[in-house]
Amino acid sequence: xxxxxxxxxxxxxxxxxxxxxxxxxxxxxxxxxxxxxxxxxxxxxxxxxxxx
Amino acid sequence: xxxxxxxxxxxxxxxxxxxxxxxxxxxxxxxxxxxxxxxxxxxxxxxxxxxxxxxxxxxxxxxxxxxxxxxxxxxxxxxxxxxxxxxxxxxxxxxxxxxxxxxxxxxxxxxxxxxxxxxxxxxxxxxxxxxxxxxxxxxxxxxxxxxxxxxxxxxxxxxxxxxxxxxxxxxxxxxxxxxxxxxxxxxxxxxxxxxxxxxxxxxxxxxxxxxxxxxxxxxxxxxxxxxxxxxxxxxxxxxxxxxxxxxxxxxxxxxxxxxxxxxxxxxxxxxxxxxxxxxxxxxxxxxxxxxxxxxxxxxxxxxxxxxxxxxxxxxxxxxxxxxxxxxxxxxxxxxxxxxxxxxxxxxxxxxxxxxxxxxxxxxxxxxxxxxxxxxxxxxxxxxxxxxxxxxxxxxxxxxxxxxxxxxxxxxxxxxxxxxxxxxxxxxxxxxxxxxxxxxxxxxxxxxxxxxxxxxxxxxxxxxxxxxxxxxxxxxxxxxxxxxxxxxxxxxxxxxxxxxxxxxxxxxxxxxxxxxxxxxxxxxxxxxxxxxxxxxxxxxxxxxxxxxxxxxxxxxxxxxxx
Numbered sequence: 001x002x003x004x005x006x007x008x009x010x011x012x013x014x015x016x017x018x019x020x021x022x023x024x025x026x027x028x029x030x031x032x033x034x035x036x037x038x039x040x041x042x043x044x045x046x047x048x049x050x051x052x
Numbered sequence: 053x054x055x056x057x058x059x060x061x062x063x064x065x066x067x068x069x070x071x072x073x074x075x076x077x078x079x080x081x082x083x084x085x086x087x088x089x090x091x092x093x094x095x096x097x098x099x100x101x102x103x104x105x106x107x108x109x110x111x112x113x114x115x116x117x118x119x120x121x122x123x124x125x126x127x128x129x130x131x132x133x134x135x136x137x138x139x140x141x142x143x144x145x146x147x148x149x150x151x152x153x154x155x156x157x158x159x160x161x162x163x164x165x166x167x168x169x170x171x172x173x174x175x176x177x178x179x180x181x182x183x184x185x186x187x188x189x190x191x192x193x194x195x196x197x198x199x200x201x202x203x204x205x206x207x208x209x210x211x212x213x214x215x216x217x218x219x220x221x222x223x224x225x226x227x228x229x230x231x232x233x234x235x236x237x238x239x240x241x242x243x244x245x246x247x248x249x250x251x252x253x254x255x256x257x258x259x260x261x262x263x264x265x266x267x268x269x270x271x272x273x274x275x276x277x278x279x280x281x282x283x284x285x286x287x288x289x290x291x292x293x294x295x296x297x298x299x300x301x302x303x304x305x306x307x308x309x310x311x312x313x314x315x316x317x318x319x320x321x322x323x324x325x326x327x328x329x330x331x332x333x334x335x336x337x338x339x340x341x342x343x344x345x346x347x348x349x350x351x352x353x354x355x356x357x358x359x360x361x362x363x364x365x366x367x368x369x370x371x372x373x374x375x376x377x378x379x380x381x382x383x384x385x386x387x388x389x390x391x392x393x394x395x396x397x398x399x400x401x402x403x404x405x406x407x408x409x410x411x412x413x414x415x416x417x418x419x420x421x422x423x424x425x426x427x428x429x430x431x432x433x434x435x436x437x438x439x440x441x442x443x444x445x446x447x448x449x450x451x452x453x454x455x456x457x458x459x460x461x462x463x464x465x466x467x468x469x470x471x472x473x474x475x476x477x478x479x480x481x482x483x484x485x486x487x488x489x490x491x492x493x494x495x496x497x498x499x500x501x502x503x504x505x506x507x508x509x510x511x512x513x514x515x516x517x518x519x520x521x522x523x524x525x526x527x528x529x530x531x532x533x534x535x536x537x538x539x540x541x542x543x544x545x546x547x548x549x550x551x552x553x554x555x556x557x558x559x560x561x562x563x564x565x566x567x568x569x570x571x572x573x574x575x576x577x578x579x580x581x582x583x584x585x586x587x588x589x590x591x592x593x594x595x596x597x598x599x600x601x602x603x604x605x606x607x608x609x610x611x612x613x
Contacts, residue, residue: 012234019322020235022223025329026248033252033286033333036358040350041282041340048278048345 060152065466067558068147072467075156076146080139080467082163084460087135088546090170091453091539094127099536102492104509106529107522117509118185122177125186129448130205130291131170134212136456137246137298138162141219143467144243144301149236151226158218165211172204185507187288190264190280202265209257209287216247216254238318242301245325250294252333257287278345289336292444295452297328299414300369302459303407307373309462309561310404311397312570313380316581321372327365334358341431348428355426363423370415371588373407375581382581383574384567390583398565402478406458409486414451417493418443420595430602433609436507439500446493449535454485457542464549465558472563473548477541479564485538491531499524501605 018024062071097120103111112120146153153159176182182201184192223244226232236244260283263275304315315321337354340346381393398404421443425434434440464472472478502521504511511517511525560566 015319016235019326022220022236022244022248025245025326026251029248029329029333030252032330033290037334037336037354038256038282038286040354041337041346042279044346044350045276045278045282 062152065147065558067466067561070147071150073146073152075159076142076153077467079153079156079159079163080142080463083135083139083142084463084467085550086163086167086170087132087139087456088460088543090127090131090135092543093174094124094132095536095539097121097124097127099532102529102532106525106532107510108526109529110510112509114509115180115183119177119180119183121507122183122185123174126173126177126205128453129186129288130208131173133295133448133452133456134208134291135166137250137294138166138212138215139463140298140302141215141243141247143463144240145219145222145226148240149223149226150231151222151229153218154221154225155218158214162211162215162218165207165214167211169204169206169208169211172200172207176201176204187284188264189284190275190277192264194268194270197264197268199265199268202261202268205261206258206265209254209261212250213254213258216250219243219247235318235322238315238321239301239305241322242297242304242325245328246294246297246301248329249290249297249333253287253290253294256283256290260284260287278343281340281343285336285339286333289339290333292448292452293328293332293335295448296332296366297325299410299452299455300325300366300373302455303369303373303411304376306403306407306455306458306462307376310401310407310567311377311380312567313376313383315372316375316379317372320368324365324368324372327361327368330361331358332362332365335362335426338426338431341426341428342435351428355428359426360423363419366415366419370411370419370591371584373411374587375584378581378584379579380570382579383570383577390586394583398562398567400479401565402461402475402482402563403458404565405479405482406454406461409482410451410454410458413446413454413486413490413493415591416594417490417497418445418447418451420598421493421497422447423595424599424602427599427602430606433606434500436505437500438496438504438506441506442493442496442498442500445489445496450486450489450493454482454489457485458482460542460546461563462561464546465556465563468550469555469557470549471553471556472545473553474541474545475564478545481538481541481545484541485535488531488533488535488538492528492535493531495524495527495529495531499528 061074063074063077064070065072100112100120101117101124103109104117142153142159145151173182176198181198182188182196184197184201188197188201223236223240235241260280263272264280266272267275304321308314334354337346337351338359341351341355377397378393381396384396386393386396397408399408421439425431425439425443461472461478464470499521500506502524503514503517504521504525505513511521
């Protein structure tokens with residue numbers, strides 16, 4: 001019983017595990033920035049008709 | 053004491069007991085020195101520019117104004133800040149994690165690339181061969197900027213990217229070699245966030261600057277201005293968000309070093325950093341709010357819905373850091389009323405002074421004006437006026453630069469192992485610098501509200517401006533003189549301390565006003581940061597009033613019948 005308790009205390013919370021995944025955040029950060037800023041912006045520009 | 057392992061040579065810091073990899077320490081030193089050199093060049097350019105925009109002085113002819121504006125922008129927004137951040141990354145990955153630097157030669161290669169790149173830019177800009185300003189907006193003629201200008205920026209970005217890669221490798225290796233337990237320390241975590249933002253920023257920089265470089269050497273004929281602006285601003289704006297993340301990490305560090313205590317909720321602080329990771333780069337769209345061809349959805353989502361989540365991150369830090377200080381003070385027994393803890397803070401300690409002043413100038417002037425101008429409708433009257441540099445001088449100079457300056461005073465004894473000289477100058481410097489840069493920012497903002505454009509040597513391009521504009525521009529000039537004096541004080545302290553006197557080991561973290569440690573019995577006791585809560589409410593009221601006043605002013609500009 002005591003061992004179980006110690007094990008439970010040692011268990012790292014899921015949130016902390018996720019926060020510690022720095023390369024996951026690197027990937028998500030680049031995907032969000034590229035998709036919403038670069039790609040969306042370039043898509044808008046490509047749809048703009050050339051000046052007459 | 054020097055320790056040698058199979059793979060690295062260390063010394064043990066007598067104050068912090070951290071193991072310091074000597075190769076990493078050397079890289080911290082050279083990057084910090086390069087940063088201060090860039091700050092000096094950019095600062096000299098700054099005072100000359102400010103005394104030109106002060107109409108009553110009108111110091112420089114237009115040609116030199118634009119030349120020095122290029123020098124000022126590239127040195128202050130790129131070289132000073134990024135060199136200092138590289139020093140910060142080596143510090144956070146090796147010293148704070150008790151880790152070794154896996155490949156020091158890679159760090160030296162990165163530094164070499166950055167120095168060569170910076171030199172190319174300095175030489176071409178100072179000799180008038182690249183008077184294109186920080187933005188170098190396309191379209192430009194084939195002779196308007198030297199290929200070396202673009203090559204310099206590309207080399208600098210590649211060098212910084214290599215250093216960021218080395219930082220990630222060091223963090224991974226520290227985890228593998230189990231030099232730290234559990235999660236990364238919060239300060240290192242903040243620097244990881246800075247490195248994540250830096251990766252996107254520097255890659256964008258390469259994408260933006262390679263086509264103009266190819267144009268200058270005749271390989272391509274034309275660079276699309278709108279495409280260039282998209283990629284340039286995913287370099288130019290996030291470059292300042294690297295600063296933001298590094299600055300916040302340094303705020304936490306300086307709070308702990310000068311006042312003690314620990315963050316009230318690491319979970320909350322890390323969540324705020326994650327908000328930066330996810331959303332802060334979207335703020336780049338602020339620069340494109342008046343660009344044709346971009347949809348309302350693109351502009352509004354990026355600058356409002358996305359960006360406001362990153363602003364939420366800043367507001368969490370703006371609560372967490374003072375709350376950390378208040379809790380530490382209340383545990384020391386400063387519990388009278390709402391603000392005894394505030395009065396008893398170490399206001400004479402240079403690091404604390406820099407922390408307090410930079411938080412104030414960054415939040416109350418830089419943050420509030422930035423969010424307000426980032427609103428699309430308000431931006432229609434603010435864009436390309438002096439309000440914009442007013443905002444970012446408060447954020448980048450009053451916030452980041454001052455925080456980095458304050459941190460330098462502790463790098464001198466702990467890393468350079470030299471005694472800090474002229475401590476009185478160091479104590480007063482953050483206050484004087486904060487005052488000067490606040491005047492610069494407020495002068496620019498009020499001049500911009502009255503219609504004064506940015507990036508011009510004089511105001512002749514505007515047909516009609518009210519006479520009060522001259523008062524605003526005088527405030528900019530006076531503020532610049534005060535800030536430049538404070539910059540000279542900083543340089544005097546740093547140069548005299550680093551380059552003269554014998555090497556001595558530090559004996560304490562505090563330089564002027566050490567604080568009693570927080571009593572062990574009080575650690576962990578529940579303390580409500582009530583004073584901080586009141587300060588935050590006052591800040592929010594000020595924020596709302598400023599924001600609404602801008603809508604009111606907009607309503608006086610455009611009458612809708």
